[in-house]
Amino acid sequence: MAQQRSGFLSEAEWAQFEAEGYLRLGQVASDEQLARLQKRMDDIMLGHIRYKGMYFQLDTTTGVYGDVPNGGEWEVSSLAYRKIEKLERDAEFLRYLQHPIFQDICQKTYGESVTIYRSMFMNKPAKQGTVLPYHQDGGDQWGLDRNPLITLWTALDKATIENGCVQIVPGSHKLGLLSQWGHTISAEQEAEHAKDADSIFLEAEAGEVILLHNWLLHRSGINTIERPRRAFSVCYMEGDTRSVNSPDKRFPQAFGEGAMCPEDQHPDYISEELGSLA
Numbered sequence: 496m497a498q499q500r501s502g503f504l505s506e507a508e509w510a511q512f513e514a515e516g517y518l519r520l521g522q523v524a525s526d527e528q529l530a531r532l533q534k535r536m537d538d539i540m541l542g543h544i545r546y547k548g549m550y551f552q553l554d555t556t557t558g559v560y561g562d563v564p565n566g567g568e569w570e571v572s573s574l575a576y577r578k579i580e581k582l583e584r585d586a587e588f589l590r591y592l593q594h595p596i597f598q599d600i601c602q603k604t605y606g607e608s609v610t611i612y613r614s615m616f617m618n619k620p621a622k623q624g625t626v627l628p629y630h631q632d633g634g635d636q637w638g639l640d641r642n643p644l645i646t647l648w649t650a651l652d653k654a655t656i657e658n659g660c661v662q663i664v665p666g667s668h669k670l671g672l673l674s675q676w677g678h679t680i681s682a683e684q685e686a687e688h689a690k691d692a693d694s695i696f697l698e699a700e701a702g703e704v705i706l707l708h709n710w711l712l713h714r715s716g717i718n719t720i721e722r723p724r725r726a727f728s729v730c731y732m733e734g735d736t737r738s739v740n741s742p743d744k745r746f747p748q749a750f751g752e753g754a755m756c757p758e759d760q761h762p763d764y765i766s767e768e769l770g771s772l773a
Contacts, residue, residue, distance in 0.1 A: 503599045516668035516711035522702040529702045533651050535587045541572045545764040550580040555625045558717045579616040583747045586760040592729045598750050601731045608734025608751035612643050617726045619659035624718035629689045632709035634677015638739050643732035646707045650699040651725035658724040659716045661697045664689050668708040
């Protein structure tokens with residue numbers, strides 16, 4: 496396991512994050528909590544625990560990004576889901592994403608009130624996975640009145656080049672959003688700003704957390720080995736951020752007044768084998 500983190504960020508660490516657009520935080524969860532998160536994630540994929548409104552997207556069988564299927568409700572017991580969103584509805588994941596270290600980082604970035612744009616599971620199933628092209632997180636495609644700036648990414652499994660770890664271009668967040676729409680960049684932009692010589696692979700131990708600037712250029716490949724590459728990714732934002740198309744919409748409150756409470760989260764369905772997990 497990675498060395499567990501117990502403190503908050505120093506001025507030097509903030510300066511490193513501002514310069515490079517990413518910062519390794521070490522292991523935040525205890526070994527016991529990490530094991531619970533790993534098991535809970537599999538239980539959600541397999542349908543042992545179900546939550547109303549969670550979004551599920553199965554992985555491709557081709558590895559081609561354009562072949563990613565449309566997502567929706569849970570549909571089949573499988574460990575080959577590519578993405579699952581709205582994990583703040585699960586008490587175990589909500590408790591983790593409200594860790595004091597995350598609270599300190601978020602409130603220093605945004606102020607007292609912090610909400611969640613998305614808390615999601617990203618997966619490269621064993622001997623599978625889909626290529627995710629170079630992209631940035633933000634822009635008009637998100638439909639927000641301002642761009643969230645930070646994501647906290649946790650490796651639930653050891654992430655290596657062989658199983659599709661994240662690849663980044665340090666410092667590329669300083670370019671700003673390369674298109675107003677956001678997300679994937681053009682071939683010309685990739686040739687100019689994402690040269691292999693300038694990129695690094697973010698290999699990580701299970702439990703390791705990495706703070707990412709949302710505008711940092713990043714990508715990932717397929718998984719060529721038998722070990723999955725599961726990760727939990729949370730994008731936090733200013734508490735008064737609103738949806739452009741639905742300004743009355745309220746996003747889940749992570750920190751500040753009205754913050755969600757793990758004890759109030761209950762699954763809609765729990766298998767008899769698991770018993771009560773609330």
